[in-house]
Amino acid sequence: MIIDCHGHYTTAPPALERWRNAQIAGIQDPSARPRVADLKISDDELRESIESNQLRLMRERGCDLTIFSPRASFMAHHIGDQEVSRTWAAICNELCHRVSQLFPAHFAGAAMLPQSPGSDPRHCLAELEKCVNDYGFVGINLNPDPSGGHWTSPPLTDRHWYPIYEKMVELDIPAMVHVSTSCNACFHTTGAHYLNADTTAVMQCIQGDLFKDFPTLKFVIPHGGGAVPYHWGRFRGLAQEMKKPLLQEHLLHNIFFDTCVYHQPGIDLLTQVIPVDNILFASEMIGAVRGIDPETGHYYDDTRRYIDATAHLDEADRFKVFEGNARRVFPRLDAALKSRGR
């Protein structure tokens, strides 16, 4: 089977965005703040939004299951305070949960966290536990920069984040390290901030010794790892100057890269440079880049084509990238699939 480890609910019914806009308006004017119960989205609306979009493309592209989380750019943790994020995360996660219930064969949930700039990550734990224990989610998205491009939180190696990691280890779930919308005019959200965050997160892990404290902690770095595989020699050399172990030892028991790289040469490099055990298939479809590449005639984000075409993988490798690695990195997904005989 083919598992896409990186999908967001980018096609949610428009009522969701209207509710969010009302919530944002309510930050200034509490009397205008909407109630959670004001948001009404029927199962039929959810079904339609998925069947005509993600599920249609998954069928066309031969993808069986997507790990599905709330729209990354809409997390916007920089808006409002802890309470605003708490309510918003709960709503978005519940919608993904409902999608996974409507299409249990095709979607497994991953949670957004109710992060907020300057707020203690412990405030995220209740939502995290609910999503995993009650909703059956198999992972989380962790935003290393809830400020939205101002980078005011400590590095991921700081003890600030340890409560999240302790809970991840306890529940045996990985985190995709994924920022949200940039509110810094220097950084285009999907063209700069996302990729910069991926690079930044990996370099933080090289500088630190986080995985000594959490040997089983697992991070998925999206968007093919930002700049990291392209500059793998630079990162190997920097680690060497810092007297760190080889990256294979220092990073690659704990860090995995997805395949959201939208052209063949990029996937060729990724699969040449990064050990196959550390690569997870993903497309982030109907996301940042939705068009058709005039050079190929296919969707940029139809990443399965690049994996199928690359000369660096044999069939056993492709099994790992498409399925095996995802089952290993997301043990709760593996368990859920096995319980259904898959």
Next chain:
Amino acid sequence: MIIDCHGHYTTAPPALERWRNAQIAGIQDPSARPRVADLKISDDELRESIESNQLRLMRERGCDLTIFSPRASFMAHHIGDQEVSRTWAAICNELCHRVSQLFPAHFAGAAMLPQSPGSDPRHCLAELEKCVNDYGFVGINLNPDPSGGHWTSPPLTDRHWYPIYEKMVELDIPAMVHVSTSCNACFHTTGAHYLNADTTAVMQCIQGDLFKDFPTLKFVIPHGGGAVPYHWGRFRGLAQEMKKPLLQEHLLHNIFFDTCVYHQPGIDLLTQVIPVDNILFASEMIGAVRGIDPETGHYYDDTRRYIDATAHLDEADRFKVFEGNARRVFPRLDAALKSRGR
């Protein structure tokens, strides 16, 4: 001949750093502020610092000439105010000028600018003109984030920067877009901030229409363009969604990538994806990554080996990467070389 378009004076005699430390101490205590005349570095010291380092390696690696600018991480525009930067830039540029006078066959200068957070770029013009007109410098380094990792300046497409661009066009010099030390704990200077800045600068240029206003403006994006070539499909797709022209038209008359990518697969990707006319040889030697790659037995930053070895370039292409493109992008270098019969 082989021209390295990206070298910094990372090996300046220690008196320079001592003077800088005194200058920084003098920000709090003006009575302790050193005079420019307190810095004494002899020609012999300069010669020794170059002959035993950059020039030795250039000879070993068969590189003829380096475009040489002050140490990037020491620019540290975030320290002090406009006046502190003005004095510091003048000192650093003068040292590079003296190096280019001592070794005229091997070094051509590029200027650091006396940028300062929140300061009008017009304050940089006097130093820029002195370096080009009096010192014979052939380019500048432009820091898109003088705050050192807080990204408080407007994007490079903003009119804020236009005075610099007008002067660049008038003098026919390119800018390497190069940040300095990060004082944001999230960003490792050479492992995250440098690469992020490269990616950010290119995406700003994709979003904007800067080169409509300045059709002859030229930017060199260092470190192989950050994440850009690896994600070239993503950037082509993002430009397409923004209804911009193809990147060949929109960017590549004005943007060039250097070859500071420290492993063979990275250079292979760069030379496969980016048209050869937009690639300039560079090593940034004795810079971020100074060690020997245990996988090859050679210095990571000995980038000539990767250019020589890549299958994507023929001899005519290699001439462009090693020499022809640099002469085109740095017209003042070309003129200086021709005046000496080279």
